[in-house]
Amino acid sequence: MKTTEHYGKKVDLALSMWVKLARASTTFGRLTGRDIESYGLTQPQFGVLEMLGHLGPLNTGKIAKRSLVTGGCVTVILDNLEKDGFIERIRSSDDRRMITVQLTHKGHTTFQTIFQKHATRVTELASVLTEEEQLRLSTLLKKLGLGLKEKQ
């Protein structure tokens, strides 16, 4: 697995960390994603559903920013969620450029059932690490994530 060894200690450390980060993230995503798709939602669709379920109504721009996805992509995701009756778009009355997105009743109940199972699955997968390790990992990832955000 050691594919990089000739760039100096510091560089090797960074490179191998990056590889492991990408791998763990992809694998985790695949496993949970497969699960989500078995409920008839795509991963990004579920992401938006979850966001609305936890945070309440949001406008398109906020959804895009939070889900780290392009605006154009959010439009498509919302189109599909709307088509399936999970969300509805409401043109804002005070600033008519904005559109507020909110869950329908169907969207809400779907969110609750799926999220429950999703949470169980994620917990089961995470149990590869002890709780203490999960906490340490979270702390480090948070520091990394926030630090990178500043470099953007």
Added chain:
Amino acid sequence: MKTTEHYGKKVDLALSMWVKLARASTTFGRLTGRDIESYGLTQPQFGVLEMLGHLGPLNTGKIAKRSLVTGGCVTVILDNLEKDGFIERIRSSDDRRMITVQLTHKGHTTFQTIFQKHATRVTELASVLTEEEQLRLSTLLKKLGLGLKEKQ
């Protein structure tokens, strides 16, 4: 940022770890990806180039497995790399189903120049964490990654 708080300590821990993992990985990928694309290669193309540069000639299947990407996708990536003269495909003589992929001279020099810059960039980004933190993070991610792989 605390969007989930009502599912029990264990579940919340797992969920928040997963969110941070995805975020850090995506952000890191975006930043390095932007860089790579400025050299005229897509991220997956660079991934294959790097793999061949570090490991030497490989067949399509191994590339797919290592890069966590579908075989069909590898075919496309190789098509494009070949079109640009970075790699060549050689039908294996002992098992004629297999195709060995190797860097051309152009591919090799391109790999070396780009990878050098890439490594510098990754190191710079990783410096958001101290070296000791990077090491701890690597260790945890490795354990997580390997553990998840078994659950697949």
Added chain:
DNA sequence: ATTGATTATTTCAAGTTTAAACCATTAAAA
């Protein structure tokens, strides 16, 4: 030696994502 199963790779269609161009609306400035 021939049939059947397996393996390596490619092709194809469908779905996703992105960046850029494009409307529509609002805010700011002349």
Added chain:
DNA sequence: TTTTAATGGTTTAAACTTGAAATAATCAAT
């Protein structure tokens, strides 16, 4: 007030990815 700039959202074309079907070559068993 009219023009100009900025903001929110959608559309579009191009690229990428996937999973499944198709092709080709090898292996195993009769």
